[in-house]
Amino acid sequence: MSEKNVKPWVKTALEMGPVLAFFIGFVLLKEREFIVFGETYTGFVAMTALFVPLLALSTLILWRLTGKLSAMQIMTLILVVVFGGLTIFLNDERFFKMKPTMIYALFAVILGFGLLRGKSYLRVVMGEFLPMDHAGWMTLTLRITLLFVALACANELIWRNMTTDTWVKFKTFGLPIVMFGFFMTQSGLLQRHAIAEKDRDPS
Template identity: 30%
Template sequence: MTLSPTMKKYVRSFVDFGGLIAFLAAFIYFRVSGVAQSEALMQATWALVAGSAVALAVGFIVERRIAPFPLIGGVAALFFGSLTLFFHDPRLLKIKPTVMNTVFGLALLGGLALRKNPLKLLMGESIQMPDEGWRRLTLHYALFFLALAGLNEAVWRTQPDDIWVAFRFPGILVLTVIFSFAQVPLMMKYAKTDEPPPPHVE
């Protein structure tokens, strides 16, 4: 199936956020209907699982492939959502951002320790930077992911479900966008050069 660039963007956005949007919409619906927070969260988990499954299916049918991050996120939503429903324990859903961000952060740090740049493998075609730039960007993202994991733990353990749901989506997305924009000066500093800039001299 041949799609215009605009349609491809819509499909990819649906794959990225379809499950989370369904989750948020269902949670708000049940809360407005007077359902208690804990039960609304459980009911919204059904929407998360269904929405994630549909989003992955649509993405694969339309494009015959799914990018790594949306695929990992969608499968994780199906896995943790299914566990939550099976055991009827919303804590399993709440720890998903902790687990996933910890895995991402440690994977990036592990790549750096092995003198690899896993972030470059994922983004290298769209951004041209020397290895030093990729190392710094990878370290920044690794620390950010670990910080998100810690923040998620703090929020779900200390705040009511209403707050955690808002933090989960769109809160984490907003923080990620802000952080990514904050990395633009670093990428501009190193972009389109074959060598890193000279070290600063005091």
């Protein structure tokens, strides 16, 4: 399926909608418990059970609209299904809280492996949007790899040492703000290593 143009706000709504829905649902249900087949579930686990199919549906819609999914979107969906499923099946919210750690650690390993080979795997998925020379891509990839390591560590520290309410706020608002702030600070690097369209590698 060829890639299609989709309005940015539609793409953002599909990507952030399930996360915001989880946050709102958690705020409304965090003090409640639900009994299903004799098993007692917290509001957190109940919202996880709703979040997994909601994310799967939004990802499917995004794929149908755009004609493509990034590697991060695919891996995120897989890990959400796996860790969300374990949370629901075992009635243990710790598995879902581990999910961001697994996502960031996995991508840090993949990008780090590429760096050791002298390659930027980040360029493979973002090269058409950010035309830069090889040195620029290697520097940006190293910085993002370190960012992923830091986020994985931060997620572990927060979910293991703070309340569920704090972790949900961190996951919903803290992580996106950090990612946005990080890319805002990379403008100098992008400008220094930008290449003109006439100099771009056709491959």
